[in-house]
Structures are given as C-alpha cells and as structure tokens.
Amino acid sequence: MEKIEFNQIQEEIYHEKLENGLEVFILPKKGFNKTYATFTTKYGSIDNHFMPLEKSEFLKVPDGIAHFLEHKLFEKEDGDVFQQFSKQGASANAFTSFTRTAYLFSSTSNVEQNLETLMDFVQEPYFSEKTVEKEKGIIGQEITMYDDNPDWRLYFGLIQNMYQNHPVSIDIAGTVESISHITKDLLYECYGTFYHPSNMLLFVVGPVDATKVMEQIKENQAKKNYSKVQEIKRQFENEPLEVAKKKQVLPMNVQTSKCLVGIKAKHVEQSGAEMLKHELTINIIFDFLFGKSSENYQELYSKGLIDDTFSFDYSQEKGFGFAMVGGDTNEPDTLADVLKKMLVSAKQGEVFTLEGLERTKKKKIGTFLRAINSPEYIANQFTRYAFNEMNLFDVVPTLESISLDDVKAVMDDFITEDRFTVCQVVPKK
C-alpha cells in the first residue's frame, strides 16, 4: 500500500493495485460522520461495440444496455440489494454515464458490512429472463420521464447536432425499442467483458482506518476467481471534426424557450496532464466569458435575453468533447446570435486580460477547495480523473500554471465557427 500526500491541501490517499487488477484508493477524512464508497467500472453508454471476453468477433449491443445492466445488478436471487443496505443503515445508489458505471453507498455505521455488500453485489451478477423482462417496464418509464424533460432533450439535441457517428449521441438509457432487444445472455456478455476488476476502481472516503479497510478489501477480492487481465477491445467509427447539424429546433410543451450554443471539441485523444491542462483552460475561458461577474453576462441579463437558468459547461472524455452555453430565453434566435458573436470576438483584441485571468483562476481554485469538502465530489471526480490518467489533486497546481499565452492559444484553436451548433426548445404551436 502506497501513501500519497498532498501537502498543499492537507489530504492523503492510500493506494494499491491488487493482484486481480483492481485499483483501490482510500482517503481518510477525520471529523466526518459519513463514509462514502464508490465501485466504478470504466464502462458506459458509448461502449456499445466491442470484443466480448474470450471471443474473436466484435459485437454490437443494443443502445442503453450499460444502464440496463446497472439496474439489474441490484436484483439477486434472494431479493433486492437496496433492502440489504438499508438494514445496515446505508443508502445506496448507482449511475451510468457516457464512460462509467458507478455503484455507491454512504453510511454512518456498519461501514465494514456495507463495503462487503458493495463489493459482493457488484461482483455476483444474477440475471434471469423473467427479471430482465420486468425491468423493461421500469426503465421504459425512466425513458419517458426524460422524454418529457425539456432540459434533457435540449442537452441531447445539442450533442446529436455535433456527433455524426460517435455513440455519445445515443441517449444513455436507450429507447423503449432498443431495450426491448436486451436479453440475459447479452447482459452476461457485457458483464464478463467490462466488470473484470482490472477495468474497475474502488474509492473509499470517510472517517476510516486505511490499513484496516485495505486489508478487508484484499481479503474479499482474494476469495474471488478472475481470469487473467486482458485488454478490452472497443471499436469506434471515425468521427469527422465538423458538426453533423448546425441547428435543431424542438417544439415541446414549455412556456419559455430554451437555447444552447455548443462547440465540438477538437483534441479528444488527450489524456493525463495534457488533458487536465486543456480542460481547465477551457473552463477558465468560459468562466471568464460567461460567469455571473462577466461583462457578457451583464449585457445578456440587462437586455433581458437570459435568466438565472443561464449556464455553461465543458465535458471531455477520450473520443469526444463539447462546450455548451445558454439557458431559458424569450428570444432563442437572438440569444444564439449574440452568444456566437461573443465567442468569436473573445478571440480578437484584448478581451482577455491578465487581471481577468488571475481573478478567474482564484475563483476556480476557491470553487475546487470548497468542492473537496464533499466526499461525493472527491470519490466521483477522482475516479473520472483516474480513468483518464489524471490526478484530481493536481487541479490546483495546474490551474496556477495556466498563463495568458495558454489561454490565447487554446481560444484560437477551440473557438472556430465551423464547429458551432445550436439547439433550441420552443413552445408548441
């Protein structure tokens, strides 16, 4: 077990890579009641075309199967895992993203037992035709719930505008039609391929004794048999740099329109320190340009083009990336035009000043330090960073290292009109 210290923020993490390939990280947090643990596989909605374990041909699986599998792991032959956790005073949950599926619990007592339950339920699948069929009704309702959610439709509409071939444009839960093709055998195929410990990471944060917790995890893992570590082969079609569509308008049952402007990212093969610096630089740029204290925000607000739903975000993972900015508005076309103009003009002249950069960096550092008060944030983000060969605790030094030249270079490269796209939700009729 190695101990990694982060003196600047006074945290220490214990790490070990187990024999079966599982990465384990433990971060003791004194003074907290809660222990929070996540058990995550590097497997999400985009991994729909791959070579199944010990097979020699690529397999394309139905949209939404990673999320379906997440649901089904909670059901066992003798009942539901939620019951087990709540008997032990814990609350449990799970989520599936584009690139990850995470299982988690939080509890203030019985931590050892809960950790055992977490590892065992994720590592002992039980799928039957009957329970798979039953789940289709439940997930069908989850899908229609999102269908009625205009913000979700707007978000996915924008991603669909950008990506022509990449599966990031497929809704994480799939469609009622696509999940109808899911069978128990397909679930086992996905499970066997992506739930090998060498594709997973276990993170524990809370008032724990790191040595004891590590011993417990090792003992639990040693009891289970796994095949040798093998590389997982995923297949992705080639994705052009250009967006698929410049604009999409979705009429929906809403009172106020919504508008998002997106930029499709270019350097999506990055990982490690390079990726960290790149994404933090883009975050700084957007915060400077569109944060609440920016000139742009004040202008948009005083013109009545935006309200407090206005926001911006940048996401990047291996193979895809996008920035988006916008919110609710009564003038979706005007807002789209103004936002595009603001983005383009940011590249010209002296919009971005050294003073502005320093101020934004301070804000980002403050936000980060506050975020690491949260065990959930640490566990989830640390895992995401680790899967991209980055370290969460490098955020502050990396932010500090970003110069005005870095910002200008990234802006020049990132903000180009041919990768802009617009998605709007407007009232029906």
Added chain:
Amino acid sequence: MRYSNVRLIQEMCKDETYALYVHGNLEEVDAITEQNLYDYYKRALAEDELDLYVVGDVDNDEVTKFVSHLFQLEERKPSTIDRRTIHKKEEVQEIKEVQDVKQGKLNIGYRTNVYFGDEDYYALQIFNGIYGGFSHSKLFINVREKASLAYYVASRLESHKGLMFVMSGIDNKNYEQAVSIIKEQMKAMVAGDFTEEEMSQTKAVIKNQYLETIDTARGTVEIMYHNIVAGKKISFEDLISKIDIVTKDEIMKVADKIELDTIYFLTEEEQ
C-alpha cells in the same frame, strides 16, 4: 414533474396561503416598481424575523464582534402565521388534467395532521419511511419492483404544514392500477401490516440521514432552522434518540390520522 406538484398543491390548498407560488404570478410581477420594491425591502428589514448562522472554521468571539458591529438592527416582534390552518374536505378530490406529455404524472396529497415537534412526529417519520420514503419502502417495492409500473414512486413529508405527497410517473393507461396499489399500501399501514424488520431498517436509515446531514454546514443550519420555523427547541440528540423508541402501535395510530385529500393526474389522452 415540477408542474404537476405545483398543480397538486394549488388544488389541494386552494383557500390557503400555502397554494401561492413562490415566484408569484405574471400579472402581479408587472406591478412591482423600484419604489414599492424598495419600500418592501425596508419593511422586511425592519419588521421580519432574521436569523443568522455562521458555520465553519471560525472564531466565535471574532464573529460575534463583527456581527454586532455590522448588523445594528432594532428590536422587533415578528408576527407569526399559523401554518396548520386546515381546510378539510368532505370527500376526496380527484383531478385530471390533459396536456401533451408522454408520461402521466401522478401526484397525491394527504393531510397528516401531525407537525414537526409533535410527540407523534417521530412516528410519522418512520411511517413515511416504511410507506414510501426510501427504496426499501412499500411503494417502491409494490408499484415499481412488483408491478413494474413506474421508475420513480415515493412519498415525502411537508412537516411544518402537515402534508404528505406521493409522486410517481406512470403510463397513462395504468392510472387505476397505480392508485389502487398506493391506496392498498396505505390500508396495510393502518392495519399494522409491516414487520419489526421494516421498522428497524427505516429507523437505521433515518438516523443515518440525520448524521450525514450534519456533515455539511448547510445541513446543520437547516436542522437548526426547523426549530425556528416550528417555534420549538428540540436538540439534535433528541431528534435522533426519539426515532429509536417509536413503537409499532404509535406508527399505526399515526397512519390512522392521515387523510387522503387530493389525487391529481397530468395525462396525455382524455380518459
């Protein structure tokens, strides 16, 4: 989802101030001017009850000094509003509203007749946990896991106003079935059809929630502020220890006090 919940409260609490939407309504917002907004601000500052909480890595004396220097406020006697005012209905109100939605939104409102700080408030919390508050609850198991009708189905307490809401997203055609399962589960609660295990499970989870809540500054403030809103002085230790001593009998008595008030359904087609 948000819309249907707002609509339920509007219908259920028609004659109560609780039905007012926090953001007001369009017509009245137009009447706000610089002058009347500023007047209202001055009045609020002079008359309203203000409570300041500071949580964190701070020095008590220093903060007290700052605060007494910065906030020089006059003595006031804030008026109190009785939130409990209840308009009982003769019979259950059933409302269906048609809109262009893919999923039907079912929202049901109950009057619990129990309020934060009451002796039987703790039993009400356990009741809610067994009935619909968690993923081990009766509603989750019977509506979602057994009948496969919904993705979300849960109950939630509004503890100062004495209300309980059940909410679920279902297929439009499953309305009757969902409502009847939800009613059956309520009957089961009244009849005491729940086990010691369900009780201890629920107690453990609620205690866990409290302990997790005070890990955050915001959560600590929220818990303290409940006392202000209710005009009570309940210590954190009491909130937790009273959960432990709730008996099955007390839960059944609370269940018996709960009255169904309004069933609201936002649906696609005419039924």
